[in-house]
Amino acid sequence: MGMIKHKIESTEAFIKLTEKKGGIYITEKDDIEFHVMCSISIKIEHFKDLTLSNITFEDDFILQGGRIENCVQIAKCTFKKRFIFGVVCEKGFWARGVVFNSYTSFVNGVFKESFHLTGVSNFGPLIFxxxxxxxxxxxxxxxxxxxxFSKAEIEYINIKNVTFEKALSFTDVHIKAGAREAMRILKDQAHKYNDxxxxxxxxxxxxxxxxxxxCSSKGKYSELFVIFMNRISNNHGLSWLRAICFTLLSGFIFFTLFLxxxxxxxxxxxxxxxEQFIEVHSMTFRYFIExxxxxxxxxxxxxxxxSGWSFIFDLLGRISIGYGVYQALTSFRKYGFK
Structure with a gap:
């Protein structure tokens, strides 16, 4: 027996398919393929669930307003026109195998715990x-x-095995942390479009x-030391002020040990x-400058x-100060790095 195409012609008919009280819940059935022919526009205050599977939406799908209590799950669905989703998801949002054919917006949405897109394709703008x-x-x-991603606030980001064919916009985005691979991908994309x-x-x-x-790996202490020194000396090549402070502070420490x-x-x-106090400090300042x-x-x-120790601290001071000067010069080129 072949698949039965079940057409839904109105928002009311769509809502009637709800199988759980307080939400929309349509699971995949072996013999039914749902086609929603009408525009779905729902302004909610509180939903318990939103689960959609194996549905083709021929017109707009718009869900705005309040909050959804449980994790939103959308699988194997196709949205041929606009998908607008601006609600609070208390337990996250998961989409798997979903095709967005047109404008897709999560503007002003709040997604607690998680927001994951897996096996997704978009053929229109994807707005966060x-x-x-x-x-x-x-x-x-x-x-x-x-x-x-303009003006989005992201606590943690992870990206794996994703192909971006067009530009990404990061105007005023705030990303607190993320997986290293995700940051590398985003860095490369920003370079690609000269951002x-x-x-x-x-x-x-x-x-x-x-x-x-x-830090969590064993036996990589030399690499960790290099990364640590880059961070404290010039914030990985991004802060000339930190480099100058590092140079002066390390110079002062080794100069003091030298004295x-x-x-x-x-x-x-x-x-x-x-008088002697002023004279001694004046001499110290002149010697420090040198x-x-x-x-x-x-x-x-x-x-x-x-003493012999003085010469050791003198050598260490030269190395530290020279390193700090180099890091300062590097920091002034931060917008030209590759």
Whole structure:
């Protein structure tokens, strides 16, 4: 026996198919293929469930208003015209094997716990603007039209095996964290369409995710050290101010250790009056300015008999200061990195 095509001609008839009180619930049946011929436009206050499977919507599907208590599940459905979904999902939203043929909007939606699209295709704009997502994921999907994340708030994002054929818009998007692969994909997409500001932001988050991965891995201490130093020295190449602070602070630390190891120091820890206090600090400042030049003479404080430890701290200071200068120069090129 072949499939029976069940046509639904009105919103009222669509609602009558509800199998659970307080929501819309249509599951896949072996012998029935639902075709919704009319526009579905529902403004809700509170639904318990929304489960749709094996349905073709020939006209608009619009659901706006209140909240849905349980996880929304949409599987093997085709939306041939507009799909507009702007509600609060208390337990998340899952779509599998869904085809969006036209304009698709989740504008102003709130998706707690999860928002996952798996095996999805879109042939019209896919809009996530001004939505709030606790966990946003797209998997195993071919997205043929552009995506817009403008002003969306995403706590965590994950993307795997997804093909983006057109541009993604990230204007004023806030993504708190995400999987490293997701950040790499978004960074590459931003580069592809010359959105350097978004690419820089995703690069930073990619490095943060990489550091988190290395922290949970054994035996990768050298890689973790490199990532850690890049973060504290210039925020992965993104902050010249942090690089300057790192250079001055590390220089001050090693300069202090250098002074403490002098055999015949010019200073004393005893109070000998304000004039000597000012004189000693003036000398210290002049010596410090010379010390933070990584090419300063090794004998520039020979009059005070540097010990062997002084020379060790002098060498470490040169390395640290030189590294900080390099990181500062790198940071000024942040919008030109590849």
């Amino acid at each position: 603007t001004q939505g709030k997502y606790d966990s946003f994921g797209i998997f195993e999907s071919n997205l043929s039209h552009y995506l817009d 350097k500001i978004a690419a820089v932001d995703f690069y930073q988050k990619e490095m943060i995710a990489l550091e988190s991965e290395l 403490l190891c002098l055999d015949e120091p010019y200073y004393s820890f005893e109070w000998k009056g304000i 010390f933070i030049n990584p090419a300063h003479k090794i004998s520039y404080m020979d009059n005070f008999s540097p």
